[in-house]
Every structure is written in structure tokens, then in C-alpha cells.
Amino acid sequence: MDAKVISTGTRYSSLPESYIRPESDRPRLSEVSTCDNVPVIDLGCPARASIIREIGHACASYGFFQVINHGVSKEMVERMFGVAREFFGLPVEEKMKLYSDDPSKTMRLSTSFNVNKEKVHNWRDYLRLHCYPLDKYVPEWPSNPPSFK
Helix, strand or coil: CCCCCCCCCCCCCCCCHHHCCCHHHCCCHHHCCCCCCCCEEECCCCCHHHHHHHHHHHHHHCCCCEEECCCCCHHHHHHHHHHHHHHHCCCHHHHHCCECCCCCCCEEEECCCCCCCCCCCCCCCEEEECCCCHHHHHHHCCCCCHHHC
């Protein structure tokens, strides 16, 4: 199978053509405004209406925000990152079992949203997982590494 993911272990001396965006499509850092602080949304705040307004403002003004007091422990976040590192560190043959270029699949490894239609691909690999409802989607999730589920 022709590997269509970045994490194949291949070392490139130059960027493959299919990943080079035309100059007109590239971000222009000279047009990006600077920001001293990332908006921080405190989900532990009892004023739900205030949280909703803050999220709306952050999305409209910045396009992103940081969340605190979300209820997920630091240990759980660290374990999640560890499992992700394990998954993407698997041998390419193991990961390619999950590769698909079908954008309608609810679980797939890919490098772009629609590899077959895009002229230029993204320089990244991602694992798409649907999560809700858990009982419907968890059986589709990878079984390797064993700690994934």
C-alpha cells in the first residue's frame, strides 16, 4: 500500500510537491496582529451566561481560547498525551491498518480531510475518532496500543 501518512519514518531531503502551497494560499505573518494574552475561560465559574458570552467573544475576536477548571485532571491529560505518543510511535504497518481516504468514516488515520480532492495536502497525520455516544463508537477505536481504549 502506498503510504499516505507523514509518520512513515521516511526522511525527506526536500518537501514533496503535494505539500507545497501556492504563495497566494500561505499565511502572511505580516498581516497577523499580535496578542499579549490568550483568552482564558473558567468553566468552574457558576455564572453560565457569563461563560457563554466569554466563549462567544473569544471565538469572534481570537478564534480560540484556553479552558481552565474543566474537570479533567492533570494526570488524565498526561495519560492521554502518553497514549497518543504511543499510537503515533507504532510501526507504520500497524498504523496503516487504520488509514482511509474516505472522509465519511467515523474512525480513520489520514493526513488531510479529503486526500482525493485536495490539490495540496497538510503536513500532519491525525486520527479521527467519533466519541459520542461512547457505546456506539468505542468498539471502532484502535486496540493498539492496548491502553488506547
